[in-house]
Amino acid sequence: MKAIPVTCAIIIHQEKVLVAKRSKSMNLAGYWEFPGGKIEEGEQPEGCLIREIKEELGIEIKIQSPLTPSKFDYSQGKIIELIPFICTWQSGEINLLEHEIIEWLEVGELPKLKWAPADIPIWMELSEKWQAFRSISSHKQC
Numbered sequence: 001m002k003a004i005p006v007t008c009a010i011i012i013h014q015e016k017v018l019v020a021k022r023s024k025s026m027n028l029a030g031y032w033e034f035p036g037g038k039i040e041e042g043e044q045p046e047g048c049l050i051r052e053i054k055e056e057l058g059i060e061i062k063i064q065s066p067l068t069p070s071k072f073d074y075s076q077g078k079i080i081e082l083i084p085f086i087c088t089w090q091s092g093e094i095n096l097l098e099h100e101i102i103e104w105l106e107v108g109e110l111p112k113l114k115w116a117p118a119d120i121p122i123w124m125e126l127s128e129k130w131q132a133f134r135s136i137s138s139h140k141q142c
């Protein structure tokens, strides 16, 4: 079965990570994820992610570096390949256009969330590599 490629953004700002709760209108409602979405035909993962974050949060991001993709079989033939990128917030103000809420969390707080299953290996890798990414600088002023 072919996996559906989905990109997601780990946005780091002031040593915190942006996490988003899927709203009632979305599948996996109530689960937490890194925002992003499905790659469209002819799109590169990075271009997809920049588009999705503008559509979902209304901000511009800069892609900094990839993490390891995570595959999860949600059953009934739906396999997601989640392709993560560490990102910084470049400009714009956050506007929740699809998600119920967002939070900025310390990396140590990530295990407390009810995560979409495909995201679990991703936040675990982020936690392991946190020292390399925590101080990543952003152009966005607070």
Ligand SMILES: Nc1nc2c([nH]c(=O)n2[C@@H]2O[C@H](COP(=O)(O)OP(=O)(O)OP(=O)(O)O)[C@@H](O)[C@H]2O)c(=O)[nH]1
Pocket (backbone or CB within 6 Å): 006, 007, 008, 026, 027, 028, 032, 033, 034, 035, 036, 037, 038, 080, 082, 116, 117, 118, 119
């Ligand atoms: N954006 C995003 N999607 C994720 C994550 N983890 C995860 O399993 N997914 C799944 O990846 C799929 C694609 O995400 P999407 O944001 O485009 O979802 P969608 O509502 O358009 O999907 P749908 O068309 O299946 O309803 C969804 O089935 C979603 O549940 C994640 O961290 N970010």
